[in-house]
Amino acid sequence: MIHGHVTAWALALILFIVALILQSGGKTKGAKIVQMILRVLYLVIIATGVGLLFMLTKISVMYILKAVVGLWIIGLFEMILGRAMNKRRTSVFWIQFVIAWALVLYLGFVELPMSIFHVK
Ligand code: HEM
Incomplete structure (x- = not known):
């Protein structure tokens, strides 16, 4: 589960950068296609994240925070790409x-216990 989660967000980050590069190079159609694949990945990230939450016997506030920040990042992927495509300012985002x-990264790798390095 955690491997699926990490693979999904790592891939999403790469595709996000690819979409931005395509967009800045004027390849709007290509950027739109990559954005659609990216949206499927959001679902995978959320599904695996929720799956990880269900593996817990006791949920702590740190886990809630981790999930909220994860959702915040997904929102930012969408905002930055959407605004870049409409040629609007993205600096605040x-x-x-x-x-x-x-x-x-701090919460996931340092603070919280599950890890790709020792949990199957
Ligand atoms: C782009 C968005 C996200 C990123 C970049 C991200 C990143 C991470 C990272 C770095 C880890 C730690 C992996 C490890 O220790 O090997 C992790 C674990 C986890 N994530 Fe996410 N995540 C995202 C979205 C979400 C969402 C939306 C949820 C919940 C709905 C979620 C729930 C969890 C849970 C429960 C864990 C296990 C925490 C632990 O004990 O280490 N994540 N995530």
């Missing part, structure tokens, strides 16, 4: 993006 990623 990029600042949030950096903060949210720092938080999610």
Whole structure:
């Protein structure tokens, strides 16, 4: 489950960058296709994330925070791509993006116990 989760968001991050590159190169159609694949990945990220939550015997506030920040990142993927496609400013969202990623990586890898490095 956790491997699926990590694979899904890592792939999503790569596709997000690919979509931005395509968009900035004027390849709007390609960017739209990648964005659609990205949306399917959001569902995989959420499904595996919720699956991980169901594996817990006791849920703590840190897990809730982790889930909320995860959803925040998905929202930012959408906002940044959508605004880039409409040639609107994205700087405020990029600042949030950096903060949210720092938080999610800290919570996921440092603070919370499950890990791709020792849980099957
Ligand atoms: C793009 C969005 C997301 C990112 C980048 C992300 C990132 C991560 C990372 C880095 C880990 C730790 C993996 C490890 O320790 O090996 C993790 C674990 C986890 N994630 Fe996410 N996540 C996202 C979305 C979500 C969502 C939407 C949920 C819940 C609905 C969620 C729930 C969880 C849970 C429960 C864990 C296990 C925590 C632990 O004990 O380490 N994640 N995620």
